[in-house]
Amino acid sequence: MAMTKEGLVLENNNGNLKIKVDRNSACGSCAASASCVERKTTIIEVFSADNINKGDKVILESDADEISRISALVYIIPAILVMLGAILPSMLLKNTGYDTNLISLGSVILMLALSILYIKRLDKGSKKEKFIKVRKVY
Numbered sequence: 205m206a207m208t209k210e211g212l213v214l215e216n217n218n219g220n221l222k223i224k225v226d227r228n229s230a231c232g233s234c235a236a237s238a239s240c241v242e243r244k245t246t247i248i249e250v251f252s253a254d255n256i257n258k259g260d261k262v263i264l265e266s267d268a269d270e271i272s273r274i275s276a277l278v279y280i281i282p283a284i285l286v287m288l289g290a291i292l293p294s295m296l297l298k299n300t301g302y303d304t305n306l307i308s309l310g311s312v313i314l315m316l317a318l319s320i321l322y323i324k325r326l327d328k329g330s331k332k333e334k335f336i337k338v339r340k341v342y
Contacts, residue, residue: 207271209264210341211248213256221338223248223262252338261341270335277326282319289315 211223227244248264256262289311294304 207266207268211262211264213258213260213262214247216256216258219251219253221250221252221256221262223250223264223338225264248336250336250338254338254340256338256340263339263341265337265339266335274335278323281323282316285315285319286312289313 209225211225213221214224215222225246225248227246250264290308293307293311297304297307
């Protein structure tokens with residue numbers, strides 16, 4: 205199943221597009237819509253080799269299953285690493301006389317930092333054009 209959004213090209217830097225995408229239409233029917241603090245637009249950066257210029261209207265298409273898989277990784281990896289960071293020091297250093305609470309805190313912070321670095325590396329290494337396809341609206 206494909207997810208589609210319409211957007212406006214703000215910038216084209218050798219195929220690296222910055223596209224402004226409006227908030228979901230479902231937000232309009234939300235009771236908190238008027239007082240919502242979320243931005244009404246989002247800027248998405250994606251690559252396209254097509255002839256797309258600043259000011260062009262485009263359609264962004266992505267596979268919903270792929271987006272769900274990536275989203276799950278982004279949330280699950282840090283959660284698992286943080287739990288391991290909290291549990292492992294307590295188990296391994298149980299009767300050693302060390303302050304396991306302090307070591308667990310340090311371990312949790314370290315694991316969270318490692319998970320963030322890992323996700324950033326995945327993001328930089330991924331080819332965004334394979335996740336999001338851009339088509340010009342004529």
